[in-house]
Amino acid sequence: MNKGYSIFISLVVALGGFLLGFDSAVISGAVGGITHYFSMTDWELGFSVGCVIFGAMAGNISAGPLSDRFGRKKILIITAILFTASASWSALATGYLEFVVARIIGGVGIGGAILIAPIYIAEIAPPKLRGSLVSLNQLNIVLGISIAYFSNYFLKDIEGDSWRWMLGVEAIPAFIYFLALFIVPRSPRWLIQKLNHVEVARGILTKIGGEDYALATISEIQRGIAKKEPKGTFYQLFQNRMRTIMIIAFGIAFFQQITGINAIFYYAPTIFEQAGGSTDSSFLQAIVVGLTNLVFTLVAIWLIDKLGRKPLLIIGTATMAIALSMATLAFNNATYNFSKVSIDQIENSEIRKALNEYQGKSFSSQKELFSNLGPVLNESQLHEFKRNHVKKFISINANLVLIAILLYVAAFAISLGPVMWTLLSEIFPSNIKGIAISVVGFFNSLVSYTVTQFFPWELTNLGPTLTFAIYAIMAILSLVFVIRYVVETKGKSLEEVEALLVRG
Structure with a gap:
């Protein structure tokens, strides 16, 4: 068994995961800059951050069928081109609409890479x-997230629009990915199933595992083909025989996002500022979040083929619930304390003047605070206070918030993060895998967009307590x-998994 060759191929393909992670997290450092430059409201900010997911949906729904038709490798090359174009254009954008379009283009690349890279590696x-090799894609995602936080920290003090540098630097690894993809082979399973190029596939499989492994794998693939309809369709996904698979797929795709992971990654510095941190400390804490994500993804890769998929999910989701309860x-x-120093930090003179009467007062909750401010601030002033100034008055156990966020990210990194994509690459029959993962990935992105779009509004209007609850x-x-x-x-061939889950 040539483990080195398998790992090398998987690492190259998983660079798409690095770009996905980088693209997802780099926007967190640019939030302040783009909000000011484009004069965004809460909803415009949420859309400019979340619009990338609309592109991801388009990538999700199209990448699977296109990869079934043209091959996994060609679609991955296209995603590299899209990443490069998006990074360059978003960094140079001068208008809000132009910025959004550039972000959506990158989202198409994300939607393609997040689906096709795990399929290719699994095949x-x-x-x-x-399990370990498919998880390399998730490892690269979290590595990209970590590098993005580091990059943001070191670029934040550049004079002028530092957010342009934060977003534009992604073009460099994107172009490297484009070049690197030309040295990986095509998927041997796809070559046999779609083109019947058995000898070409045999050569690739021999390099991966030797002659005996190649012959055994080809025989298994051909037996699988003999059992299946020649071409899968969308409607097959919703037949009764697929019910168990679809419950698992849609359920795990829903819960991976609805528990708020992208709110953490996209708005990490904003969350830590809500807990009273300075800009510098918030960016540094975001780096710690990224490193925690990276370390525990390595733990997941080590455990996923030893402990199994389900035990990791149980441990991870239980710990996530505990961590989010701690943040709540x-x-x-x-508490919220009004001193002359904190009031004087507010630039808006009308709000500052209205709050002077509260000097020396304290409030035990956001609800009490906002009900007391309602009579002295008009609607627009109260909204501005909630959005920009409430963090100046908060007195909170910031260490508990940091520990809760780090525990949550660690738990996600050993469970829903890598295990979802491993499961999706395993549970669908080969003849409809591309279509199936596109549909489920589209749904996953839709849930992710909902979380990302609403998060700034939730922080302003519901407050962090109810949001984390x-x-x-x-x-x-x-x-x-x-x-x-x-x-x-765990430990089952793709054909054995199919036999276990497909009814009849």
């Missing part, structure tokens, strides 16, 4: 290594779902 990986508790116990409830429900519905696929 070239030996069964004993498949921290914000719920916060909602995510905690969703984490509890995800634990219940995993215990009830998810099945174990």
Whole structure:
């Protein structure tokens, strides 16, 4: 078994995950800059951050069928081109609409890479290594997130529009990915299933695992083909025989996003500023979030083929629920104290003048604070205070918030992060895998967009206490779902998984 060759191919393909992660997290550092430059409202900010997911939906729904027709490798090359174009254009944008379009183009690349890279790796990986190698894509995603936080920190003090540098630097790894993809082979399973190029596939499989492995794998693929309809369709996904698979797929795709992970990654510095941190400390804490994500993804890769998929999901979702409850508790116990120093920090003279009468007063909750400010601030002034100034007055256990966020990210990194994509690459029959993962990926992106779009509005209007409480409830429900519905696929061939899950 040539483990080195399998790992090399997987690492090259998983560079798409690095770009996905970088693109997802780099916007967190640019939020302040783009909000000021384009004069955004909460909804415009949410859309400019979340619009990338609209592009991801288009990539999700089209990448699978296109990869079935033209091959996994060609679609990955196209995603590299889209990443390069998006990074360059968004950094140079001078208008809000132009910026949004550039972000959406990058989203198409994200939607393609996040689906096709795991499929490709699952199709070239030996069964004993498949979980670990597919998880390399998730590892690269979190590595990209970490590098983005570091990049943002070191670029934030550039004179002028530092957000342009933050967004534009992504073009460099995107172009490297484009070049690197030309040295990886085509998927041997796709070559046999779609083109019947058995000898070409045999050569690739021999390099991966030797002659005996190649012959055994080809025989298994051909037996699988003999059992299946020649071409899968969208309607097959919703036949009764696919019911168990679709419950698992849609459920895990829903809970991966509804528990708030992209709110954390896209708005990490904003969350830490809500807990009273300075800009510098908030960017540094975001780096710690990225590093935590990276370390525990490595733990997941080590455990996924040892402990199994379902145990990791149970441990992870239970811990996520605990962590989000801790964050809820921290914000719920916060107090808001009005001193002359904090009031004088407000630039708006009308708001500052109105708040002078509150000098020396304290409030035990955001609800109490806002009900007291209602009579002295008009609607627009109160909105501005909620959005920009409330963090100046908060007194909170910031360490508890940091610990809760880090615990949540660590739990996600060993469970819903890598395990979802591993499961999706395993549970669908080969003849409809491309279509199936496109549909489920589209749904996953839709949920992600909803979380991302609403998060700035939630922080302003519901406050962080209720926002994190909602995510905690969703984490509890995800634990219940995993215990009830998810099945174990560890150590099984793709054909064995199909036999286990497909009814009839």
